[in-house]
Amino acid sequence: MRRPLMAGNWKMHKTIAEAVAMVNELKGKIADVKDVDVLICPTFTSLYSLSNEAKGSNIKIGAQNLFWEPKGAFTGEISANMIVDAGCSYVIIGHSERRQYFGETDETVNKKTKAALNAGLIPIVCVGETLNEREMNVTFKVIEKQVRDGIKGLTSDEASKIVIAYEPVWAIGTGKTASPEQAQEVHEFIRKVYSEMYGSISEGTRILYGGSVKPDNVAELMKKTDIDGGLVGGASLEASSFEKLVKFSK
Numbered sequence: 001m002r003r004p005l006m007a008g009n010w011k012m013h014k015t016i017a018e019a020v021a022m023v024n025e026l027k028g029k030i031a032d033v034k035d036v037d038v039l040i041c042p043t044f045t046s047l048y049s050l051s052n053e054a055k056g057s058n059i060k061i062g063a064q065n066l067f068w069e070p071k072g073a074f075t076g077e078i079s080a081n082m083i084v085d086a087g088c089s090y091v092i093i094g095h096s097e098r099r100q101y102f103g104e105t106d107e108t109v110n111k112k113t114k115a116a117l118n119a120g121l122i123p124i125v126c127v128g129e130t131l132n133e134r135e136m137n138v139t140f141k142v143i144e145k146q147v148r149d150g151i152k153g154l155t156s157d158e159a160s161k162i163v164i165a166y167e168p169v170w171a172i173g174t175g176k177t178a179s180p181e182q183a184q185e186v187h188e189f190i191r192k193v194y195s196e197m198y199g200s201i202s203e204g205t206r207i208l209y210g211g212s213v214k215p216d217n218v219a220e221l222m223k224k225t226d227i228d229g230g231l232v233g234g235a236s237l238e239a240s241s242f243e244k245l246v247k248f249s250k
């Protein structure tokens with residue numbers, strides 16, 4: 001049985017005060033939720049304050065990126081240990097916006113994934129095809145390469161900790177969600193590739209869907225066998241809407 005994970009990726013939104021206020025509000029709204037893992041990934045500047053605000057609650061805090069070196073002359077970068085030090089337990093790696101705007105590649109995703117695991121963080125490794133790739137019928141080829149190259153070379157123990165997020169680029173922030181069937185088809189494929197790499201570990205691996213997940217489509221998506229949670233942008237920014245996502249089954 002895979003425990004669902006509902007994760008909010010706040011991207012570059014919210015000041016520290018706004019972030020703390022929302023987590024404070026959310027804590028009250030979801031205090032009774034026991035069967036879903038809840039994660040908020042704010043900007044770096046809010047990590048420490050939010051970790052403190054979330055202490056003792058059922059909300060976990062994660063970062064949106066890291067750099068793979070432990071320390072040194074790398075101006076502007078943040079290491080995995082620093083993220084742990086700020087109170088985080090998760091980190092998003094290889095989001096399509098980082099691939100698109102900041103030159104992230106499968107090779108850097110792999111280095112970051114290993115650095116995260118070394119530090120004890122759970123990496124949420126993002127994969128997804130562009131609209132052009134979907135229209136050219138190369139979705140599975142693209143996803144397979146991202147999974148094989150991005151998550152290669154792990155021990156079984158490490159491989160068992162990974163979370164994978166399927167985020168079709170054409171569905172991010174566009175209001176166009178992949179249909180539950182379209183998403184399920186790719187999730188099943190990702191699990192198959194992961195099982196070829198790491199055997200039966202793949203049965204326990206959580207695969208999240210991301211791309212215009214909203215309160216009105218979350219339940220249908222979550223019904224699908226291989227969809228184990230959501231990685232949510234826009235609809236995670238308001239406590240009332242994120243609450244509905246966390247309570248998708250109720």
Ligand code: 13P
Pocket residue numbers: 009095167171172173174175210211212213231232233234235
């Ligand atoms: P939206 O939910 O705003 O489409 O963003 C999805 C996403 O990129 C989450 O990482």
